[in-house]
Structures are given as structure tokens and as C-alpha cells.
Amino acid sequence: xxxxxxxxxxxxxxxxxxxxxxxxxxxxxxxxxxxxxxxxxxxxxxxxxxxxxxxxxxxxxxxxxxxxxxxxxxxxxxxxxxxxxxxxxxxxxxxxxxxxxxxxxxxxxxxxxxxxxxxxxxxxxxxxxxxxxxxxxxxxxxxxxxxxxxxxxxxxxxxxxxxxxxxxxxxxxxxxxxxxxxxxxxxxxxxxxxxxxxxxxxxxxxxxxxxxxxxxxxxxxxxxxxxxxxxxxxxxxxxxxxxxxxxxxxxxxxxxxxxxxxxxxxxxxxxxxxxxxxxxxxxxxxxxxxxxxxxxxxxxxxxxxxxxxxxxxxxxxxxxxxxxxxxxxxxxxxxxxxxxxxxxxxxxxxxxxxxxxxxxxxxxxxxxxxxxxxxxxxxxxxxxxxxxxxxxxxxxxxxxxxxxxxxxxxxxxxxxxxxxxxxxxxxxxxxxxxxxxxxxxxxxxxxxxxxxxxxxxxxxxxxxxxxxxxxxxx
Numbered sequence: 478x479x480x481x482x483x484x485x486x487x488x489x490x491x492x493x494x495x496x497x498x499x500x501x502x503x504x505x506x507x508x509x510x511x512x513x514x515x516x517x518x519x520x521x522x523x524x525x526x527x528x529x530x531x532x533x534x535x536x537x538x539x540x541x542x543x544x545x546x547x548x549x550x551x552x553x554x555x556x557x558x559x560x561x562x563x564x565x566x567x568x569x570x571x572x573x574x575x576x577x578x579x580x581x582x583x584x585x586x587x588x589x590x591x592x593x594x595x596x597x598x599x600x601x602x603x604x605x606x607x608x609x610x611x612x613x614x615x616x617x618x619x620x621x622x623x624x625x626x627x628x629x630x631x632x633x634x635x636x637x638x639x640x641x642x643x644x645x646x647x648x649x650x651x652x653x654x655x656x657x658x659x660x661x662x663x664x665x666x667x668x669x670x671x672x673x674x675x676x677x678x679x680x681x682x683x684x685x686x687x688x689x690x691x692x693x694x695x696x697x698x699x700x701x702x703x704x705x706x707x708x709x710x711x712x713x714x715x716x717x718x719x720x721x722x723x724x725x726x727x728x729x730x731x732x733x734x735x736x737x738x739x740x741x742x743x744x745x746x747x748x749x750x751x752x753x754x755x756x757x758x759x760x761x762x763x764x765x766x767x768x769x770x771x772x773x774x775x776x777x778x779x780x781x782x783x784x785x786x787x788x789x790x791x792x793x794x795x796x797x798x799x800x801x802x803x804x805x806x807x808x809x810x811x812x813x814x815x816x817x818x819x820x821x822x823x824x825x826x827x828x829x830x831x832x833x834x835x836x837x838x839x840x841x842x843x844x845x846x847x848x849x850x851x852x853x854x855x856x857x858x859x860x861x862x863x864x865x866x867x868x869x870x871x872x873x874x875x876x877x878x879x880x881x882x883x884x885x886x887x888x889x890x891x892x893x894x895x896x897x898x899x900x901x902x903x904x905x906x907x908x909x910x911x912x913x914x915x916x917x918x919x920x921x922x923x924x925x926x927x928x929x930x931x932x933x934x935x936x937x938x939x940x941x942x943x944x945x946x947x948x949x950x951x
Contacts, residue, residue, distance in 0.1 A: 489564055489567070490564075490567040490571065490577045490580035490581055490584065491563050491564045491566065491567030491580060491581060491583070491584025491585075491588075492564070493581070493584075493585075494563040494567075494581065494584035494585040494587075494588040494589075495560040495561070495563040495564050495584065495588065496560070497588070498559055498560055498563060498588040498589065498593075498594075498597065499556050499557075499559070499560040501805075501809070502552070502555070502556045502559060502594075502597050502598055502809075503549055503556055505598065505809050505810050505811065506548050506549035506552045506556070506598070507547065507548045507549055508809075508810035508811075509810040509814070509829070509832040509833050510548070510832050510833060510834075510835050510836070511548055511551060511832065511835070511866065512599045512600075512601070512828060512831050512832045513831050513835075513858075513859025513860075513862065513863070513921055513922045514599075514601050514602075514831075514859070515538065515551055515552075515599065515600055515601075515862075516835070516859060516862025516863050516865070516866050517858040517859055517861070517862040517878075517880075518534060518535045518538035518539075518600075518862075519538050519539065519541075519542045519551070519862060519865075519866065520858075520861065520862045520865045520866075520880065521535050521538075521539070521879055521880070522883070523535075523536065523539055524879075525682075525686075526682075526683060526686040526687075526690075527878070527879040528690070528693040528694070528697070528878055528879050528881075528882075528949060529693065529694060529697045529878040529879055529949065530602055530642065530694070530879075531639060531640045531641055531642060531643065531683045532640065533605065533640045533641035534554075534600065534601070534602045534604070534605060534641055534642075537554045537600070538551065538600065541553065541554070541600075546866075551600055552598065552599065552600045553600075554600055554604065554605065555596060555597050555598065555599060555600040555601070555604040556597060558596075558597065558604045558605050558607070558608045559588065559593055559594070559596070559597025559604070560588075560597075561608055562587060562588070562593055562597075562607060562608050562611055563584040563585075563587055563588035563593075564584065565608065565611040565612060565615060565776075566583045566584050566586070566587035566588070566611065566772075566775075566776040567580040567581065567583050567584040567776075568580075568615055568776075569583055569615060569618065569732075569773065569776035569777045569779075569780075570583050570776065570777070570779050570780040570783075572615070572618055572619055572622060573622075573735075573777070573780045574780075575779070575780045575783060578783075579779050579780055579783045582779050582783075582793050582794070582797070583775075583776045583779040585794075585797050585801075586722070586725055586728070586775060586776075586779065586793075586797050586800075587772060587775065587776055589797060589800065589801030589804055589805070590720065590721060590722045590725070590772070590775075590800065590801075590804055591719060591720050591722065591803075591804040591807055591808050591826075592607070592720035592721075592765065592768050592772065592808075593607065593772070594804055594805065594808035594809060595808045595826060595828050598808060598809055598810070598828075599828055599832065601828075602641055602642045603642070603765075605638075605641045605642070606638065606641060606642040606644060606645065606769070607768075607769050607772070609634060609635070609637070609638035609641065609642075609645055610638075610645065610648055610769030610770065610772075610773065611769065611772070611773055611776075612631075612634045613631050613634050613635050613638070613645065613648060613649070613652070614648075614652070614746070614769075614770065614773040615773070616628065616630050616631035616634065617631055617652050617656070617745075618737075618745065618777065620660075620663055620668070621656075621659070621660050621663065621737035621738075621745060622737055625663065625666055625668040626668055627668075628663065628666070628668040628669050628671070628672040629668055629671040629672045629675060630672075631672050632671065632672025632673060632674065632675035632676040632679075633672075633675045633676075633679060635648075635649050635672075635675075635676045635680060636675055636676045636677075636678065636679025636680035636681075637679055637680070638680070639676075639679070639680025639681075639683045639684065640679075640680070640683055643683065643684065643687070643694065644766060645680075646680075646684075647752075647753060647756055647766070648749075648753070648769070648770065649676065650752070651748075651749035651750075651752040651753045651756075651770070652749050654748050654749060654752050655745055655746060655747070655748040655749040656669075658743060658748050659736070659737070659743060659744075659745050659748070660737065660745075693949050696949040696950065697878065697949050697950050697951075698760065698762040699950070700949065700950025700951050701762040701763065701950065701951045702760060702761060702762050703950075704950070704951045705761075705762075705951070706761050706762075709761035709762070709763060709764040710758055710761040710764075712764035713754065713757050713758055713761060713764045713767070714754070716764050716765050716768070717754070717767065717768060717771055719825075720765060720768045720771075720772075721768070721771050721772065721775055722800040722804065723800075724796045724799065724800050725775060725796065725797070725800060727782075728775055728778040728779060728782045729771055729772075729774045729775040729778055730774075730778070731777075731778035731781040731782055732744075732746065732773070732774030732775055732776065732777035732778030732779075732781070733746050733747045733750055733771075733774045733778070734747060734781075735774075735777050735778065735780075735781060746770060746773065746774050746777070749770055750767070750770055750771065750774070753766070753767035753770055754767050779793075806822060807822055807825055807826050807829075808826060808828075808829075810829065810832070812829075814833050814918045814919065815918045815919070819833075819919075823919065830919050830920065830921055831859070831919075831921040831922055832919075832921065833918050833919035833921060834916075834917040834918045834919040834920070834921055835863040835866075835867055835921060836863075836867045837917030837918065838860065838863060838914055838917060838921075838924055839863050839864050839867040839868050839871075841914050841915065842860075842864060842868075842871070842892065842894060842914070842929070843868065843871060845892055845894075845911045845912060845929050845931070846871070846892045846931075847892075847911075847931060848890075850888060850890060851888070851890050851891060851892055851931070852871075852872040852873065852874060852886030852887070852888045852890070852891045852892070853868075853871055853872065853873040853874070853886075853891070853892050853894060854873075854874050854875065854876075854885070854886060854891045854892070854893050854894070854898055854946065855873065855874075855875050855877075855893075855894040855895050855898060856875065856876065856877055856894070856895035856896065856897035856898040856946070856948060857875070857877055857894075857895050857922060857924060857927075858875055858877040858878050858879075858880055859921065859922040859924070860875075860894065860895070860922070860924050860927075861873050861874070861875035861877065861880055872886055872887070872888065873886075874886045875946075876898075876943070876945075876946030876947045876948055877948050878948070878949055878950075881943075881946065881947045881948075884939075884943065885935075885939035885942070885943040885946075886939075889933060889934050889935060889939075890931075890932075890933050891931075891932050891933075892911060892929060892930070892931055892932075893908075893929065893930045893931075893932055894914070894927055894928075894929050895924075895927050895928070896927065896928060897946075897948055898930075898946065899928045899929070899930045901942070901945055901946065902930050902932055904935060904936055904942045904945060905932035905933060905934055905935055905936060905942075906933060906934030906935075906936060907932065907933045907934060908930050908931065908932040908933075909930065909931050910928075910929075910930055911929035911930050911931045912928075912929055913926055913927060913928050913929065914926060914927045914929070
């Protein structure tokens with residue numbers, strides 16, 4: 478009988494990076510205010526589908542609101558997803574047979590780049606979506622290395638991800654193109670058929686809900702493209718480099734070139750990357766849609782980078798630390814507000830801008846109401862969410878996206894806020910100008926300058942007027 482003490486199981490590679498990023502995100506969670514999307518999610522009722530998105534992020538936001546109104550509670554799911562993302566990043570080099578040092582480097586590089594920090598700090602639909610993309614790509618890579626059943630699990634994960642964001646479907650399509658070119662035998666396998674079946678069964682209800690209601694998400698996307706498409710199209714490629722990290726992009730390219738078994742003519746992820754970038758350029762609703770795949774390539778690329786054992790690999794910790802320092806300043810609420818430095822950072826990262834200044838705008842709205850019985854009707858979901866959260870009980874309604882279904886206010890005396898809302902003053906018996914919102918410390922969602930009008934008596938009642946307030950889009 479051995480007298481030696483039993484060995485404790487080793488901590489998973491990447492645990493230190495995961496723990497560190499979780500602590501940093503929690504410590505900084507309350508420094509600015511809530512993001513406009515977070516304010517919107519907290520306002521929505523529980524439902525199984527919404528016009529502009531699937532429900533998972535809303536469900537978790539409502540749960541957080543029921544627990545506490547604190548920002549750090551609202552953002553706990555994003556923190557957990559960011560920490561889990563670091564652990565998943567470490568699994569890429571592990572699948573390829575590399576040791577703990579390479580795995581840990583991959584975890585730290587992922588955890589401290591700009592995009593994972595942004596979606597780890599603020600709880601957006603992208604927070605869970607990034608983790609889902611990582612898992613789907615990881616499972617496809619595992620399938621190419623002999624674990625064919627991983628394709629079934631990839632379908633399960635993609636199906637679950639459809640309950641958060643349907644953008645996982647373009648990823649699945651892009652990966653299918655890659656497999657057709659690199660491992661056609663996997664595409665024709667029963668495991669692939671099982672994965673497709675799992676995706677259809679689990680994720681199908683959200684796709685069918687959109688189809689049944691006339692694809693309202695396509696209207697939202699179309700409006701985003703009409704408003705910001707030209708700018709977003711220009712930003713697609715620069716943001717790929719910025720969000721991966723300029724000094725780390727060479728490693729990402731090595732990951733895109735990685736070939737299972739070294740037999741294929743092209744890298745496994747390269748065709749998928751081309752498909753996603755082209756799709757993002759054609760339909761630039763947002764400029765960052767392809768970034769999840771490139772971050773997976775970054776995790777995959779550390780193994781080939783270590784094989785070279787050159788200067789770049791030897792200096793990897795210092796390079797990652799330098800990239801992390803810049804990323805933290807851009808992605809996290811570290812800069813004083815207002816300040817010139819904040820203005821510059823917010824230009825690069827609008828998510829920072831969209832967290833600041835909401836209480837000041839709500840105070841202006843409250844003053845413009847002119848009385849406690851006047852309800853607010855705004856054409857912007859973010860401002861509606863801000864009034865709901867910071868307004869201390871101010872009645873508020875909006876026709877923007879999923880808020881329209883909540884119906885009009887219960888009073889006929891209202892303050893209209895926003896260009897689209899004020900354009901409907903002719904549908905009221907009496908209206909007068911109530912000024913404009915003036916900029917506070919920031920201009921979240923471009924609400925500064927929004928016109929306001931005090932109106933009374935919707936002509937024909939709200940039943941006749943409320944449909945005109947409906948708007949799907951940006």
C-alpha cells in the first residue's frame with residue numbers, strides 16, 4: 478500500500494486568465510452606467526421570441542433585474558461568458574497536442590483582447606454569442622481530428638445559440654463550406670446529419686417564429702444597413718485587426734492556415750473566414766460579425782507559432798501584456814468622464830459612449846414633461862429603457878422594435894421625444910414644442926439634439942394612433 482498522498486486534479490489550462498478577467502470585469506462593472514441595450518432588455522417582458530432578437534439574453538437580464546438593480550449583477554452572465562471564453566481558447570492548442578504553456582498563452586491572449594473585454598464588460602447578445610461561436614468552431618476542429626461525434630455536439634450548441642442570436646447560422650454555413658473543401662467526408666457523415674438535425678430541432682423554433690411573423694429581424698438589419706452600412710463596410714477589415722489585436726494578428730493568420738493532418742490544400746478556417754468577411758461586407762448591419770471566427774483562429778494559431786520557436790514566440794507574454802494594456806483602456810470604463818481621452822476612446826469603442834449620460838437625459842425629459850401625469854413616448858428603445866430605469870416611475874412607452882407590443886401609454890397627455898415621434902404631432906388634437914435634449918457627458922445612441930413636443934388628445938384614440946409609432950430598425 479502506497480503512503481504517497483493522492484494527487485489532486487490539475488486546474489484546467491487557462492484558469493488564471495479566466496479568473497483574472499472575471500475579477501477585472503467585476504471590479505469595473507459599476508464605473509459607468511448601463512448600456513442602452515441593457516436598459517432595453519431589462520424593460521422587455523418575458524416572452525419566447527421578440528421581433529429583433531431571440532430571447533435568451535432578455536431572460537437573463539430580467540432575472541438579473543429581479544435580483545438587483547446593480548450593474549455588476551446585470552453583467553454577471555457576460556463576465557461568466559468571458560471567463561469561459563478564456564478556458565475554451567486554451568482548448569484549441571490542447572486539441573492539437575500542445576502543452577500547458579501554449580494553452581495558457583492562448584487563454585491570456587483571448588481574454589485580454591478588445592472584443593472579448595467589450596462583450597465581457599457589457600451584457601449584450603454578443604456576449605453569449607462569442608462563447609457559442611468558440612464552442613462550435615472548437616467542436617468542428619475536434620471532428621477533423623478524429624472525434625466525429627463532436628459534429629453532433631456542434632449542432633446542439635448551435636441550436637442553443639439560436640435562442641440568443643441567429644448569427645450562429647452564417648457561421649454554420651461558413652464552416653460547412655470549409656468542410657466541403659477540406660474534409661468532404663465529414664460533411665457526408667452520419668454525425669454531420671445528426672448535428673444538422675440537432676440544430677433544426679433545438680434552434681428551429683426561433684427561425685420559424687421569424688418566418689411566421691414576416692422576418693422582422695430582416696427589417697431591423699435592413700434599417701441598420703441603410704443608416705450605417707457605408708461606414709460599417711469601411712470598418713469591417715480594420716476592426717478585425719483591432720479586435721484581434723494588431724500585434725497578435727500574425728498568430729491569427731497562422732490559425733487560419735492550420736490544416737488537419739497537414740493534407741488539405743487550404744487551412745480549415747480560411748474558407749469560412751472568407752465567406753464570413755464577404756457576407757459582412759455585403760450586409761454590414763454591424764462591422765464586427767466575423768470577429769468570433771478570427772478569435773478562434775487566434776487560439777488555434779498559438780500552436781504553429783510555438784513550433785517556430787522564434788523571437789515572436791519568445792516575446793509572446795510581453796506582446797500580450799502590451800496588447801492587453803491598450804485593450805483595457807479602450808474596452809473598460811477606466812477613463813474619467815468627461816475628458817478628451819474618453820472622447821477619443823468612445824470614438825473607437827462606441828459601447829463606452831453608450832453607457833454614459835443617461836441620468837442627465839432622463840432629468841431633461843422629466844423637466845420637459847411639465848407634470849407628473851404626463852407620459853413619455855419615445856422612438857428610441859434605449860432612451861425608453863433609460864427613462865424606465867432612471868426615471869423613478871415615469872410612465873414611458875415606445876414603438877421601437879419589441880417595445881411596440883407593450884402598447885401605448887394609459888394617458889392622453891404625453892411628451893413625444895425623438896424625430897420619428899415628433900413627426901407624428903399631426904395625429905394629436907393639440908401639440909406644442911418642448912425643446913431639444915442637450916448633450917450631457919456623452920451622446921449615447923445619438924440622443925443629443927432629439928426634439929420634444931408636448932401633445933394631448935390622440936385623434937381617434939390610441940387604438941387609431943399607436944400603429945403609426947411602430948418602427949423596426951436602428
